[in-house]
Amino acid sequence: MSRPPVYLDNHSTTRPDPRVVEAMLPYFHEIYGNAASISHRFGWDAAEAVEEARARVAESIGADPKEIVFTSGATESNNLAIKGALPALKRRGDHLVTAASEHKSVLDVMKRLSREGWNVSFVPCDETGLVSAEAVEQALTPSTVLVSVMTANNEVGTLNPIGEIGRLCHDRKIVFHTDATQAVGKVDLDVQADGVDLLSLSGHKIHGPKGVGALYVRRRDPQVRLQPQIDGGGHERGLRSGTLPVPLIVGLGKAVELMFLEKPDEPNRIKALRDRLEAGIVGRVADVRLNGHPTRRLGGNLNLSFAFVDGESLMTAIRDVAVSSGAACTSVDPEPSHVLRAMGRDDESARASLRFGVGRFNTEDEIDYAIEVVAEAVARLRKHSAAWSSTSAL
Numbered sequence: 198m199s200r201p202p203v204y205l206d207n208h209s210t211t212r213p214d215p216r217v218v219e220a221m222l223p224y225f226h227e228i229y230g231n232a233a234s235i236s237h238r239f240g241w242d243a244a245e246a247v248e249e250a251r252a253r254v255a256e257s258i259g260a261d262p263k264e265i266v267f268t269s270g271a272t273e274s275n276n277l278a279i280k281g282a283l284p285a286l287k288r289r290g291d292h293l294v295t296a297a298s299e300h301k302s303v304l305d306v307m308k309r310l311s312r313e314g315w316n317v318s319f320v321p322c323d324e325t326g327l328v329s330a331e332a333v334e335q336a337l338t339p340s341t342v343l344v345s346v347m348t349a350n351n352e353v354g355t356l357n358p359i360g361e362i363g364r365l366c367h368d369r370k371i372v373f374h375t376d377a378t379q380a381v382g383k384v385d386l387d388v389q390a391d392g393v394d395l396l397s398l399s400g401h402k403i404h405g406p407k408g409v410g411a412l413y414v415r416r417r418d419p420q421v422r423l424q425p426q427i428d429g430g431g432h433e434r435g436l437r438s439g440t441l442p443v444p445l446i447v448g449l450g451k452a453v454e455l456m457f458l459e460k461p462d463e464p465n466r467i468k469a470l471r472d473r474l475e476a477g478i479v480g481r482v483a484d485v486r487l488n489g490h491p492t493r494r495l496g497g498n499l500n501l502s503f504a505f506v507d508g509e510s511l512m513t514a515i516r517d518v519a520v521s522s523g524a525a526c527t528s529v530d531p532e533p534s535h536v537l538r539a540m541g542r543d544d545e546s547a548r549a550s551l552r553f554g555v556g557r558f559n560t561e562d563e564i565d566y567a568i569e570v571v572a573e574a575v576a577r578l579r580k581h582s583a584a585w586s587s588t589s590a591l
């Protein structure tokens with residue numbers, strides 16, 4: 198019996214909600230004006246839609262619409278936030294703090310800055326992936342000018358105490374950036390209460406379109422000064438030039454709106470499905486270990502290491518259940534996940550891991566099917582594993 202494949206890779210990207218696509222369509226077909234055209238109706242209508250989306254994004258994080266800059270996604274937002282903030286901070290110090298478990302779009306920016314002469318501390322996370330305020334505090338020096346710690350980890354889902362970290366930074370007049378791409382609409386975010394100065398988010402992780410994101414830039418108490426990374430026509434208050442992709446921005450606004458419309462039920466439903474998946478797999482498969490925090494993590498996240506099984510082989514074996522493995526297959530020789538390594542897992546355990554991401558469109562039936570497929574595949578692979586046979590013979 199063939200059935201449609203099951204999508205459980207919602208940390209990589211999400212299916213655009215049909216209501217998002219619906220909201221975008223008129224901005225391809227009819228309202229195609231340039232939002233920067235201030236002399237005619239076509240431009241005004243486009244600009245109005247952009248401002249409505251801006252207001253929605255701002256509201257979702259407790260910001261003012263003037264503090265939102267649209268970008269091409271969270272990668273660009275992270276680059277703009279960190280690289281953009283430094284010129285104004287340079288004379289105050291040369292020390293930056295981030296965590297070893299960050300997304301590559303923060304880590305690789307920091308690595309470049311470190312090669313360029315900035316002094317960067319990569320704070321370790323604990324064995325659950327948590328970056329504690331104490332760990333951040335210990336890394337601070339009198340010359341620290343910027344801290345970047347993500348809100349929710351994209352591999353293991355662990356939620357960091359960004360309110361505590363934000364307050365630490367604010368007390369010391371250090372700029373605080375958080376990559377909230379995985380957290381928007383799933384955990385309560387308030388840039389005022391959390392002392393956040395810069396916050397990145399992305400459309401396609403919240404059932405919106407790919408190629409659009411936003412950066413929150415604090416304008417008061419204190420104002421964060423950014424140097425644009427893309428110069429040109431001076432769009433987005435000069436912070437990000439380029440004609441605005443109106444349909445994508447409308448889609449992002451709709452996606453944010455839906456994240457809140459679906460609340461408070463959706464997070465509970467997703468967490469219940471995740472718990473079912475976790476209980477189902479752990480109940481049927483021996484020697485499984487949870488990667489991540491048992492409670493302080495995203496409701497849809499489940500990252501497991503299966504002893505004596507290669508994650509890549511397991512992923513191939515469960516072909517019609519789409520997940521990610523703890524080995525980045527961007528190179529010929531798959532590198533074990535830097536996040537799992539930062540959590541203290543050895544290469545083998547990191548390679549033996551799968552990341553499941555439950556999302557809005559998953560059903561109980563799909564979860565049960567995934568449990569079945571994973572349990573069978575692990576059993577099959579272990580039967581052929583010499584290491585497994587030798588331990589189970591004990």
Ligand SMILES: *Cc1c(COP(=O)(O)O)cnc(C)c1O
Nearest residue numbers: 270271272300351376378379399
């Ligand atoms: C997906 C992701 C990004 C990158 O977002 P894009 O919009 O694809 O550039 C950055 N940070 C985190 C935590 C992510 O999950």
